[in-house]
């Protein structure tokens with residue numbers, strides 16, 4: 110390659126890196142933002158009106174994600190005072206980070222409980238160890254099961270979609286009646302396009318990281334079979350809201366930064382329309 114052309118290419122690459130670095134998001138602590146949504150449903154009785162769910166996902170603790178930032182994240186979550194907290198999976202970089210992550214997560218306080226599912230990275234990192242250690246820290250792990258919280262919210266949680274297809278048979282058999290407020294938590298939002306969502310009032314997911322690196326809202330690299338559909342935010346699937354969080358941390362080992370996909374905690378406020386529906 111002629112020297113001038115090689116120099117030009119090097120300059121273009123350097124300029125591109127500088128441009129990316131200048132708009133990349135490097136929050137020193139916690140997250141870039143808290144994003145709020147409101148879900149209206151007749152299945153939540155008046156006693157659940159105003160119930161707030163915080164979704165914290167894809168921390169990937171240890172992957173350019175420090176202990177100080179994890180502690181700040183826990184403080185930020187506690188400061189929200191949500192009724193319950195959902196940890197959406199992809200909790201750590203590897204096996205070594207499972208115990209310190211669980212210790213920090215065990216300090217999250219929510220009066221109706223802290224719940225978790227596992228993500229694809231948790232499979233590589235040690236699925237059983239992740240579940241066992243989170244449970245020992247007081248977190249309810251939704252491993253292909255359904256639980257009712259003390260306030261009467263039902264959370265159903267799945268395995269990661271692409272590692273072990275969720276065993277939706279027995280799972281569906283223990284779902285509550287359709288008129289109870291029921292939330293499906295699935296790390297990978299693709300599941301929402303592949304099953305009947307009619308038993309659920311709401312689906313919560315992460316996994317896509319909002320694309321992590323986006324250009325005008327378009328993510329060139331996105332881990333979904335459905336392109337940009339589940340990149341970020343509110344997606345209506347047959348009338349059921351699927352809320353996909355950008356997550357908190359970084360995936361991969363090279364592009365450990367964010368562009369146009371701010372790290373976030375999502376907070377959902379439940380609004381009961383039961384009275385309007387005559388319940």
Ligand SMILES: [Fe+2]
Pocket residue numbers: 167169199228230316317318356360
């Ligand atoms: Fe992730």
